[in-house]
Amino acid sequence: MATTGENSRWQHLDKILQRNGPFCDDSFTSGNVEEILGRWKILVIGAGGLGCEILKNLALSGFKDIHVIDMDTIDVSNLNRQFLFRQEDIGKPKAEVAAAFVMKRVKGVKITPYYGAIQDKGENYYMQFNMVVCGLDSVEARRWINAILVDMVDMNNPESLKPLIDGGTEGFKGQSRVILPTISSCYECSLDMLTPPTAVPLCTLASIPRQPAHCIEWASILEWPRVMGEDKKLDTDNPEHIQWLYEQALERAKEFNITGVTYSMTQGVVKNIIPAIASTNAIIAASCCNEAFKIATNANPYLNNYMMYTGNDGVYTYTFEHERKPDCPVCGNQATTFEAKGDWTLQEFIDRLKEKPDVQIKRPTLSTQRKKLYYQGPPQLQEQTRPNLDKKLRELITSGEEVGITDPGLPFSLRLNVVFD
């Protein structure tokens, strides 16, 4: 088949690329798909629900040199939506199977898989790409890749700035965004937009449940320890445990005239499973790939910079420019101020930090210029610093002093000016 001109494989895309349009960027130069996209080397992170769609779309849009990273293997539960995988692929690495499938179906595209974690690779590896598209389901992985891409930017080398397109879905909701590291708002800048898991007050669970989920939470949080004793831990992978919770929840739901408690809902609530919806993935992946195409070709303005999509009640989308946070620990240049009470113990201070949606740390190590406050490891240092956990903040630091925080989940260290109020 001819590759250019009438009746060619790319004739429709070529129509967009061979002439100027009213919205074309000044840097637009006309050409055909093969010439223009042939120059791009693009990295896709994630080969799951979004990743399958993204790989397929990029290949069908004419990108020729694609790499994909995923650390997961294929599970039977993926097969209903991760359409590049078949029954016989169960147990195999997602990145490898996805790459082979798309290459077989779309002639002329080269997809290089890597089966492993993004953290296995360093700056040298990421530097080879022109753009990164993420279809991830983990906040931690997004924070990591965002931080490394911001860190890689060298003002004297325009090539070091890699546009990051990030897609995410949760049930019927999703978002896509374009991040130009150090120029536009980064992933870390928007961390406080994440909705914390909705905690239902214990009193609601204990006294007047209103929803089926309340009955299930009641069964797992209150009834399980009461009936089974503190020693028998609830194992959410054990079908007998789930069955027990289901029966308790059903009983309670009847008592309060609540309908809708099912076994699979019980499983979903206690394991905190948010259903993955294939069509939401398709919409968000399509949006991400359109942005990749526009960035690569300059044929149309790209998203500036955040599109949210809500499919729960009808369809709603909203696009806005998310602004950079001057005190963003990744792309900002100001230390963040954190208000604390001098009377808090170091442990209380750590607990407050963990609650902050824009910090999100799990096992922090803390120090100041002058001293080690608390170290998670190695064991000797942990032992040495553990007594500090019970000390009051004012015994350890002065108001306004900078505290550096590292966490195994973070590729950067957080600097907080801790001010006593």
Ligand SMILES: [Zn+2]
């Ligand atoms: Zn930022």
